[in-house]
Amino acid sequence: MKQFDIIIRNGTIVTASDTVQCDIAIVDGRIAGLGHDLGSAGQEIDASGKLVLPGGVDAHCHLDQPVPDGLKMADDFYTGSISAACGGTTTVIPFAAQEKGHSLRAAVEDYHRRAEGKAVVDYAFHLIVSDPTHPVLSDELPALIREGYSSFKIYMTYDDLKLGDREILEVLSVARREGALVMIHAENSDCIAWLTEALEAVGSTGPKFHALARPMAVEREATHRAITFSELVDLPILIVHVSGREAVEQIRWARGRGMKIFAETCPQYLFLTASDLDQEGYLGAKCVCSPPPRDRANQEVIWDGLSDGLFTIFSSDHAPFRYNDPRGKKPGGEEVPFSYIPNGIPGLETRLPLLFSGGVGTGRISVNQFVALTSTNPAKLFGLHPRKGTIAIGSDADMAIWDPERQVVIRNEDLHHAVDYTPYEGQWVKGWPVTTLVRGKIVAHDGKVLAQAGHGRFLPCALPEMAKPRYRTAGGNL
Numbered sequence: 001m002k003q004f005d006i007i008i009r010n011g012t013i014v015t016a017s018d019t020v021q022c023d024i025a026i027v028d029g030r031i032a033g034l035g036h037d038l039g040s041a042g043q044e045i046d047a048s049g050k051l052v053l054p055g056g057v058d059a060h061c062h063l064d065q066p067v068p069d070g071l072k073m074a075d076d077f078y079t080g081s082i083s084a085a086c087g088g089t090t091t092v093i094p095f096a097a098q099e100k101g102h103s104l105r106a107a108v109e110d111y112h113r114r115a116e117g118k119a120v121v122d123y124a125f126h127l128i129v130s131d132p133t134h135p136v137l138s139d140e141l142p143a144l145i146r147e148g149y150s151s152f153k154i155y156m157t158y159d160d161l162k163l164g165d166r167e168i169l170e171v172l173s174v175a176r177r178e179g180a181l182v183m184i185h186a187e188n189s190d191c192i193a194w195l196t197e198a199l200e201a202v203g204s205t206g207p208k209f210h211a212l213a214r215p216m217a218v219e220r221e222a223t224h225r226a227i228t229f230s231e232l233v234d235l236p237i238l239i240v241h242v243s244g245r246e247a248v249e250q251i252r253w254a255r256g257r258g259m260k261i262f263a264e265t266c267p268q269y270l271f272l273t274a275s276d277l278d279q280e281g282y283l284g285a286k287c288v289c290s291p292p293p294r295d296r297a298n299q300e301v302i303w304d305g306l307s308d309g310l311f312t313i314f315s316s317d318h319a320p321f322r323y324n325d326p327r328g329k330k331p332g333g334e335e336v337p338f339s340y341i342p343n344g345i346p347g348l349e350t351r352l353p354l355l356f357s358g359g360v361g362t363g364r365i366s367v368n369q370f371v372a373l374t375s376t377n378p379a380k381l382f383g384l385h386p387r388k389g390t391i392a393i394g395s396d397a398d399m400a401i402w403d404p405e406r407q408v409v410i411r412n413e414d415l416h417h418a419v420d421y422t423p424y425e426g427q428w429v430k431g432w433p434v435t436t437l438v439r440g441k442i443v444a445h446d447g448k449v450l451a452q453a454g455h456g457r458f459l460p461c462a463l464p465e466m467a468k469p470r471y472r473t474a475g476g477n478l
Contacts, residue, residue: 003039004032006440011047011401015054015391016372024052026397029439034393045435047401053371054390055090055121055398055436056352059378060183060240060264060315062344063094064114068160071342072327074418075320077118078453080348083417085444085451087349088400088433090121091379091388091459095153097128100160104129104140108149112458119456120443122398124384126183127152130161132171141171142178148460150383150467151181153240156222157189157290165225172233179463181381183238183264186222186247187214187291196339205337207284211274211292213338219291220246227254227261234469236260238381241317243269243291244298248305255310260466262312262381267347267354268293269302272423282335286323287423290343303364306373313381314373316351319344320419346419350410356402357429383462397440400433408432414447 006026013020013034025033025041063080064073075083084092096111098104104127111125127144129136129152141152154171155161163171168184175182195213199205204212223239227250230237242248242265254261272293277284287293305311321342322328329341352374359365365373379389386395407430412422436444443451 004041007041011052016376026440051402054375057378061318077115079418081119083349090398100131117454120451124459153183157187176235181467188218191218208278210338216246223247223250238262244294245301316347318348356431401435406432
């Protein structure tokens with residue numbers, strides 16, 4: 001008679017703190033035992049020569065999010081979660097986005113309808129607050145936080161999303177009172193608008209000018225302003241998709257004063273540069289995102305921040321707009337000026353292999369740091385740990401079995417998203433997830449999807465301990 005449902009044998013188990021060779025026993029989708037000679041199981045997986053890591057937690061991605069002006073994201077919860085699973089990610093946290101003039105509760109209900117019965121990995125929701133009216137701040141937002149939507153994002157740019165300074169302070173005040181975590185897209189909207197108009201006036205409208213309209217100074221200023229708001233309200237915040245030196249300097253300055261400022265970065269700031277926007281013709285539109293990629297010197301600054309603990313999490317910021325699509329990077333089927341190109345690039349499936357190869361494979365970060373940045377820290381930051389983000393008895397059996405020696409050339413034809421390109425086409429990586437389990441079920445193996453749509457479950461998030469006021473730390477790791 002079998003003792004366990006599954007045993008993973010002979011692998012090297014890696015968590016954020018430890019590396020050990022042992023077997024893993026799974027019962028009813030949870031880890032039931034760690035050790036040697038664990039007994040029998042209905043299914044055995046041989047992980048000899050492989051690393052067994054906690055499944056990735058991608059805490060910043062966009063799936064089937066309503067967007068304006070006839071645009072449409074290519075990935076829904078099915079294709080997006082398949083892509084995540086094949087890249088070693090077992091939990092995603094996309095955004096239920098409020099539209100101005102509409103209810104925040106309505107956005108959450110709509111997003112549940114979009115997700116229901118589609119995902120193959122587990123998922124939670126962040127909120128996007130774009131219209132902080134009195135009913136939203138006094139009733140809707142506090143109630144949603146208590147129901148498990150304990151994090152939300154606010155924007156300092158984009159006309160249909162941005163909040164003014166007073167609005168930001170009011171939203172932060174609610175977060176402080178309720179124990180929520182606030183993510184901030186930090187870029188100065190007025191500076192971007194002024195620079196964009198100046199560039200357009202002289203006919204500089206190609207994709208490469210997107211980077212000139214969003215120089216590091218506008219990210220630096222907004223980051224400093226966000227930090228100031230955090231200090232005034234006494235609330236930890238997360239600065240998302242940090243791109244380069246000047247924003248990093250602001251975060252280091254705040255940390256040096258004892259402030260609890262968390263930071264996130266993404267693959268585009270390690271593996272792309274502004275020159276990728278300056279490709280022949282309109283091809284640079286494939287790499288238009290905000291903030292834009294910087295230069296190679298700034299890539300090294302971001303690597304340093306990953307190595308020394310400045311960055312708490314590493315996310316994809318997956319924003320799946322197709323290139324040859326009238327609802328994507330060519331609105332209406334036309335090659336448009338940079339200010340009309342939908343912002344964002346795909347990256348759910350390539351996030352982990354890129355960082356593993358470029359970070360662990362080169363010695364810039366340890367494999368334990370890799371697990372912390374991509375799984376454990378996001379699970380902790382957003383109230384999902386220890387259910388997610390670790391390999392421990394009682395945790396969900398969410399794991400990715402990695403072949404650290406497998407060499408892969410990234411090609412869009414081999415990926416599983418619904419986007420018609422990857423900005424990392426042709427990049428060589430060493431190390432790739434070969435088997436992904438979500439709650440003890442193999443959902444992907446050797447690039448083949450084995451789970452049915454609907455296997456993924458919605459996860460209400462607990463209030464994150466690190467979002468509490470008057471608790472400050474100078475370190476980036478949790």
